[in-house]
Amino acid sequence: MSPEKARVFMVDDHALIRAGIKAELAGSVEFIGEADEVAAAIEMIIERSPDVVLLDVHMPDGGGLAVLEGVVERDASVKFLALSVSDAAEDVIAIIRAGARGYVTKSIEGPELIEAIERTAAGDAVFSRRLAGFVLDAFTKGADQLHTTPSMLDPELDQLTPREIEVLRLIARGYSYREIATQLDISIKTVESHVSAVLRKLQLSNRHQLTNWATERRLL
Amino acid sequence: MSPEKARVFMVDDHALIRAGIKAELAGSVEFIGEADEVAAAIEMIIERSPDVVLLDVHMPDGGGLAVLEGVVERDASVKFLALSVSDAAEDVIAIIRAGARGYVTKSIEGPELIEAIERTAAGDAVFSRRLAGFVLDAFTKGADQLHTTPSMLDPELDQLTPREIEVLRLIARGYSYREIATQLDISIKTVESHVSAVLRKLQLSNRHQLTNWATERRLL
DNA sequence: CCATCGCTAAGGGTTGACCCCGATTGTGGG
DNA sequence: CCCACAATCGGGGTCAACCCTTAGCGATGG
Structure with a gap:
């Protein structure tokens, strides 16, 4: 299905999870780097321009959203696949609105994750099956206002x-x-x-x- | 994957296409009826409550949209899978806004269509792969392209x-x-x-x- | 040919938004 | 103790927003 392996960058603040994912995907994709915090992630992603960024949503310093926004404003062509334990609507919608091309939960199995990465690399939008429904719901109802920044600053x-x-x-x-x-x-x-x-x-x-x-x- | 066959109703104004789809899906789904125009389709769908309605988008008398709206206002639980030759953004977005759970183009192959129907029946959202991207674009940007056809929506x-x-x-x-x-x-x-x-x-x-x-x- | 409809416009009226000028309380700080 | 300031009101004024009614004028359609 894939002539060449996708060049993948991974962002997650838990080393254990990074190791687990790497083990699952070993041989199927090419890992070109990883980061465990926002600032470093942004710099490295810009520098290495991976085919797909595997992005953890919940992290210190603004989480995956901060990484997304930081990268997109400098290079909107980077494709993000959000990978999260959360299936909360706010998380999903915020990430999608920020420009991610897909969102899967961490309950995903190895082969499915590989397929999701390949589809993301190919330009498709990928969602955990149970998730896709309410993303559409949000779209149908026109759910906009998600308060990301109550700015005290x-x-x-x-x-x-x-x-x-x-x-x-x-x-x-x-x-x-x-x-x-x-x-x-x-x-x-x-x-x-x-x-x-x-x-x-x-x-x-x-x-x-x-x-x-x-x-x-x-x-x- | 499917313990029982999905009960499918088909709406399309072209008999040839209906026949073709039926042939492709024979044995994999259970056809419980079909209609070739809007009014009859609405009545029959309400009456028979299929698991999935395969819906042609372009038809006389308002097209698939009219069927969707007619049915949804009486029974919002019916799941629609739009099936169309068109991949135009207006068509897709209008159908989704009206409440369809999926949209695939007629270039889809038999096995994929079967999978799409099964996923729709299971409550997932299904899109032709190339389509999913710009549906998300529309969502991200706030659906600007809706301006082109306000009256339909x-x-x-x-x-x-x-x-x-x-x-x-x-x-x-x-x-x-x-x-x-x-x-x-x-x-x-x-x-x-x-x-x-x-x-x-x-x-x-x-x-x-x-x-x-x-x-x-x-x-x- | 007349009816309807969309667009234009006016007169005349009430209410709300916003301004400038005050004034009184209470609180905390120098 | 007095000063600054947040918060509370009032009088009196201008103008914009909104309502209701009427009406001419061109295009469309039976």
């Missing part, structure tokens, strides 16, 4: 007081002043005050810009 | 005139009435008219809800 957010942020989030969700007032049990005038303060501090001029600002920063 | 959009849709999209992007008026070179009052019409037709009450409505449907 935003200097612009820092100038806002807690109450202002609270009001900001309600504004961004489309609530009217009256609704916000009721919900926070304060007067409309107070809501106005907070909104004015937020608009001034962020140098915006109306609630639509505020909505965009908030969605860009994933505050919803 | 959304009955609510159907009630809107082209001009109304144009205005709707600008509203959803946060433009003010004045800005929209300038951009479309019409008067503010006309913009108001269109917006009012849109709000009334969609049974919404303000522009924020409109924005949410539009983003949910990926009109941006």
Whole structure:
């Protein structure tokens, strides 16, 4: 089925698992490197441009997602096959949205994994069978908003007081002043005050810009 | 692999193709019926509740999409495997959005089709290998290509005139009435008219809800 | 030929969003 | 003890958003 062995790079923070996978795949693929943390993985992947990257999803420092994003912004042609113990929808969808071409769980058997790698190398999309269904479900329903970064690290957010942020989030969700007032049990005038303060501090001029600002920063 | 044969219903307007598929699958699945047009297909599928419906996409009177929608609104548990000559993104995405669990092209070979049917019956999602990639692309990018055929995808959009849709999209992007008026070179009052019409037709009450409505449907 | 529909536009009205000007409390820090 | 600041309101104002109604004008279709 495969004229040449696929050149595979593996990213996983557990040495035991790396060893296990290598043993399973020995002879069927060509391992060209491995990494156990995010930063090193990104550099080595860019440098060696493997056919397929076997990517563990759950790792320190941002996990597989950080690796994916770090690599894709520099070379979008790298094909990732996510390999995870998790079958949670958030994980799968986040990884796919970030650009991975496949996602299989670690319950996969050796031969299947080999096939999955080969198909990924050939440009196909590969999923654990049970997984494929709800990826489609997410697509059908249009499930977007997955909060990946609740960013505490935003200097612009820092100038806002807690109450202002609270009001900001309600504004961004489309609530009217009256609704916000009721919900926070304060007067409309107070809501106005907070909104004015937020608009001034962020140098915006109306609630639509505020909505965009908030969605860009994933505050919803 | 399959303890029992899958009970299959086939919808295709070409008798020749139906015969061909039946010959290919003879002995591997149990055919419990077939139909060559939309209305009859819906009734028979509801009545016989097959494990899998093999569905031709391009047919008179609305095609496979009409069958899908007609059946799903009465019994959402029916599993559809779309079978089509087309590998166009609009077709695939429309069918998936309507609730099909798989999509394969007619270039598929007999054994693969049997496997696809069995996997569909088992609840998996099945795609022609070359197809899976761009379905994921559409998912990743937020399905931009849906703009090309909005009417096929959304009955609510159907009630809107082209001009109304144009205005709707600008509203959803946060433009003010004045800005929209300038951009479309019409008067503010006309913009108001269109917006009012849109709000009334969609049974919404303000522009924020409109924005949410539009983003949910990926009109941006 | 008339009816319908899409697009255009206006008049006139209510409400909400946003601004500027205040003011009062409570809290923590120098 | 006073100052700064977060949080709470109010008055009074402008303009945008939205509603309802009416209406001309061109194209389409029975």
